[in-house]
Amino acid sequence: MLTLILVRHGETLENGLKIAQGQTDGTLTEKGKAENDTLGKGLQQFSLEQFIPVRWGGTANGRSHSPS
DSSP: OOOOOOOOOBBBBHTTTOOOOSSSOOOOOOHHHHHHHHHHHHHHHHHOOOOOETTTTTTTTTTTOOOO
């Protein structure tokens, strides 16, 4: 059985200031760091066969994409 897990980053300082991000990494807040820690612990229950990080405006392999 295939399990697909979609994850968004934790809270950033820029999120709180309503600054649009996407081309650069934001600065995680303490809450965001805690969210990431919780996510990491939760993901330990899964056997990950493949991990594909995706950024807005591009993917890990450099091919760009546009949101629908």
